[in-house]
Amino acid sequence: MSENHIKIDQILFLALFLVFNTSFSQTTKVVDSLIAILKTNTLSKKERSKSLSLLAFNHQDLDTALFLAQQSLKIATEIKDPLLQGNALEEISHVERRLGNNSKSFEASLEALKIYESLKLIEHQSASYAQLASNYISDKEYKLAILYLKKSLSIYNNSDNLSNYTIATLNLGEAYRLAGHLDSATTCFQKAIKLNDQVKNELISGYSLGNLGMVYAAQNKFGIAKKSLDTAILTLEKLGDLYSTSIYLAELGEIYSKQKKPILAEKKYLEAITMAEEAGLKEQIRDFSAILRSFYEEKQVYEKALLYQKMFQTYQDSLVNKENIQKIEQLKSSYEIDKRESKIALLNTINTNQKFAVVSLIVGIIALFLFVYLLYRINKKIKKTNIILSDQKEIITKREQEKALLLRELNHRVKNNLQMISSLLNLQSHELTGHPAKDAIVSGKYRVEALSLVHRKLYQEGVDTKIMMKEYLEELVLGLFHGYDAKFNPYFDITNIGIHIDVAIPLALIINELVTNSLKYAYKKIKHPTLKVIVLKDFEDYLHIQIIDNGIGFDIQKSRENNSFGIKLITSLVEQLEGEIKLKDSKGTHWDINLKIT
Structure with a gap:
């Protein structure tokens, strides 16, 4: 189930408004009270905007909350109150x-941050940093998320607001957890729990315990993990936080699954996805449906597996698309450009004032005036040239960004399509149990998965056409070991270099065929099986590859006489890379291959 591990990418929340140490029933009373206040006709527009924003924050229905926050922003814009605009934008971003x-x-986050920067409201800027960190986490840009959270924590560390400091610490711990820095995450969560002894906020307690439970689960400390998660679920469900409760329920399902308790695991998964559907949480529905698809596929309940596969694809396609990616990148760039333009405008103003001062001093001195005039003309030409160069550079940069985005999206789409084909082949193979065609279907599935892995690496690592060979080949071989239920571990000696996709794909197929052949046929009556995968850079342009097993040996002549498709495929791919392949004499099978990689 690890490939579908739950993505808690939005536990971060706005510290600016986090003052709820009330229960769910108290929150309901607040909502009812605010609705009653808004029905009166005595409120000023400023008071109405404030009340709408506060109501949006407390309202449990997300669609209603979004509408209320938008109305608050509309009124704040009408009365030209920038602080109220910032507050409304923060709430819109959150929802x-x-x-x-x-x-x-x-x-919305960037617009709020611009307003707070213009008003020089430091603590409000800190809240926006935390919200931006949440957005970066949604994009899996964990380094940037940690950077913005450290900025937020630094601001709150110098303030008297212990509650905000505690929340920033909790948020930083969650970013560390998602980035895989579990020790740093544990330190932050434990610190947040200790600080909360003074703050006494139930939500902070629930989030800290829940996220700490997820760290323990990742470390296989299942007993203490379940205890922390159960306490967090009781706390947050009482407060009406369906979002976080659903995530922690699914995490409990993961623990029960690892403990081989499928009935309890299924129960928690279904509770989680039902709660996510009730709350309209698209990303969580997508993630939980992927988990359930794998769960039912492992249990060979293929009808349900297909149902949740369709649900996953529906929500995945609605959440990930090129337009969203481009829009986010444009917003990031726009924010940085606006900041630079403000600095340039300030410098231009200073420069203009200096020119006026110089002109006042040189009036009447004709010779000096002519000299300054010539300098001005030269300077003007230089500026025009610089503007032309700047425009050309901006066009080139924009085209490169668009190209990278399109290529990344292409890799993503290819990966999705290949994964769908692999799933269909897998389902079909189960239907052909005992049939001679099953082996061909399974072999085809692993070849498709080898191709899919290339595009998944390109998409995840955000590169155009190169992937790191060591991690990629190890993951490929370990996947085959898992698929064939091998009871031993392979030995790896692989140089960690970047290889082009044109080399990565045929290399993956070659190793896939040779390792598959060993796993299927080599180890009959072998008590202590071994398999070595060695890939070293021999010369500047060549890779030296060795696949060695201690099995029963391989008769290449017999394989050719049987018209083996696998051998034909390997030979063709080696020739494609201008290489050579040899079968060395040894106890077992020893393939020796040289491939040209440039």
Whole structure:
């Protein structure tokens, strides 16, 4: 189930408004009270905007909360109150993120941050940094998320607001957890729990315990993990936080699955996805449906597996698309450009004032005036030239960004399509149990998965055409070992270099065929099987590859006489890379291959 591990990418929340140490029933009373206040006709527009924003924050229905926050922003814009605009934009960002609309959330966060920077409201800027960190986490850009959270924590560390400091510490721990830095995450969560002894906020307690439970689960400390998660679920469900409760329920399902308790695991998964559907949480529905698809596929309940596969694809296609990615990147660039333009405008103003001072001093001195005039003309020409060069550079940069985005999206789409084909082949192979065609279907599945792995690496690592060979080949071989239920571990000696996709794909297929052949046929009556995968850079342009097993040996002549497709495929791919392949004499099978990689 590890490939579908739950993505808690939105536990981060706005510290600016986090003052709820009330229960769910108290929150309901607050909502009812605010609705009653808004029905009166005595409120000023400023008071109405404030009340709408506060009501949006407390309202349990996300669609209603979004509408209220938008109305608050509309009134704040009418009365030209920038602080109220910033508050409303923060709330819009918060709700849009929970609805799975990350591009809209990002846009609102940046607009709020610009307002707070113009008003020089430091603590408000800190809250926006935390919200931007949430957006970066949604994009899996964990380094940037940690950077913005450290900025937020630094600001709160110098303030008297212990509650905000505690929340920033909790958020930083969650970013560390998602980035895989479990020790740093544990330190932050434990610190947040200790600080909360003074703050006494139930939500902070629930989030800290829940996230700490997830760290323990990742470390296989299942007993203490379940205890922390159960306490967090009781706390947050009582407060009406369906979003976080659903995530922690699914994490409990993961623990029960690892403990081989399928009935309990299924129960928790179904509770989680039902709760996510009730709350309209698109990303969580997508993630939980992927988990259930794998769960039922492992249990050979293929009808349910297919049902949840379709649900996953529906929500995946609605959440990930090129338009959203482009919009987010444009917003990021726009924010940085606006900041630079403000600095340039300030410098231009200073420069203009200096020119006026110089002109006042040189009036009447004709010779000096002519000299300055010539300098001015030269300077003007230089500026025009610089503007032309700047425009050309901007066009080139924009085209390169668009090219990278399109290529990344292409890799993503190819990966999705190949994964769908692999799933269909897998389902078909189960239907052909005992049939001679099953082996061909399974072999085809692993070849498709080898191709899919290339495109998944390109998409995840954000590169155009190269992937790191060591991690890629190890993951490929370990996947085959898992698929064939091998009871021993392979030995790896692989140089960690970047290889082009044109080399990665045929290399993956060659190793896939040779390792598959060993796993299927080599180890009959072998008590202590071994398999070595050695890939070293021999010369500047060549890879030296060795696949060695201690099995019963391989008769290549017999294989050719049987017209083996695998041998034909390997030979063709080696020739494609201008290489050579030899079968060395040894106890077992020893393939020796040289491939040209440039």
